[in-house]
Amino acid sequence: MNPVIENLLTRRSVRSFQKKQIPLEDLELILKAGSYAPNGMGLQAWKFTAIQNPQVLKKVDDVIRQVILSTPLENADERTLRMIERAKDPNHNFLNNAPTYIIVSHLKDSLLAMADSALALGNMMLAAHSLGIGSCWFNSLPRMTHHPCVRQLLTELEIPEDHIVYAAGVFGYPEGDIKPSAPRKEGIIKIF
Template sequence: MCKKESLKILFERRSVRSFKEEQIKDSELEIILKAAQFAPSAMGQQPWHFTVIQDKEILNRINVLTRKVYEKSGIPRLEERAKAENFSPFYNAPTYIIVSVDEKSVAPIADGALALGNALLAAEGLGIGSCWIHAVNYLYTTDEGKELFRELGMPEGYIPIGSAAFGYIAGEKPEPAPRREGNINIIK
C-alpha cells in the first residue's frame, strides 16, 4: 500500500450507524483483529484482549442490559436514547468487538484505544463500516455487566476500555463533521 492510500483511509473513515444484516466474512474479521494486535503499546506489553460477538442472542442480551443502564444513568442524552423502539448501543451491527486490557499494564487505556483505532482503520481499508461504542464502559459498572463479561471470557484483572460495531454499510457513508479549529500549537 502506498502512502497516499494509507492517508486516504485515515481521512475517509467515518462512524457508521446503519449496517446491513449480512455478517462480515471471517477473512475480513481476521484482518481487522490482526491490525488491532499490531497497534503500538507501552513497553511492548500488548495488554489487550478482544471479545468478538456475532451471536444474535448475546447481542440481544447486551442490548437489554445496556438499555437498563442507560435508563438509570442520570444522563439525559442516554436516558432519551434508551427510549428508542429500535434501541441498539451498537446500531444493530452484525459484529461487535469489545477491547479489554490488563488494568495493571503501563498504559492500559491508551494501549486499548490504539488497538481499537487500528481495527477501525483496517475495517475502512476493507470497505467495512465501523463505529466506536463507549456503552461497554457503562455496562461494566453494573454487576450484571461484569457477570456477562466473565461469561464472555474476559480475563481476570482486565477491564473494558471500548468497543466497536462492524458491518457492511447500509446507505451512504456520513460526511465528515467540520474539524475543530484552534487546537494546535506548533513551537519551533
C-alpha cells in the first residue's frame, strides 16, 4: 500500500507512554509537518509550543488540576465530577505522563483558527506516527483556555496575548498494545 495512506490508516490515539523522550530532531520534524498544514488564506497565524522540560510539563498539569478543582460543584455534569475526583488524586497526571506536550494556539477572534489548528495538530500526529511516535489530542487545556490561570501559563510560555489554545496533544513512544481502530461507520461516505 502507498506508505502515506498506510500511515493515515494505522495511526491510533496513544494514551500510555514510555519515559524515553522524543529526540529533538524528530520533534522538529513533527513541528515542521504541522507548519506545512493547509491554513486559511495562508496566514500561518498559529503558534506551536512544544514542551519537554519536566518542570514545565508539571506546571501544565498543575494548572489543569487547579482549574478543574475550581469548578463549581452545582450543575457539574457526570464527566466534570469524574474530572474533579481525578484532580483530587495527586498521582493522576492530566498529560498521562507523556514526555512531550504540544500546544497549538491561534488568534482568539479568528474564524479560521479552529480549522487551522486542527489541521496542524493532525499533521503533527501523522508525522509522529510515521516516526514510530504515538500521540493523542487532549482537549483539557483547549476547553479551559479562557480561565485566568491558563492565560497566566500561556504568558509564561510566551504565547501571544491575542492567542488562545485551540488544540493540544501528548506525544511519546507508545507503552503497551495499541488497540485496532473502531470499524468505520456505515453511511459516512457517499460518492455521487
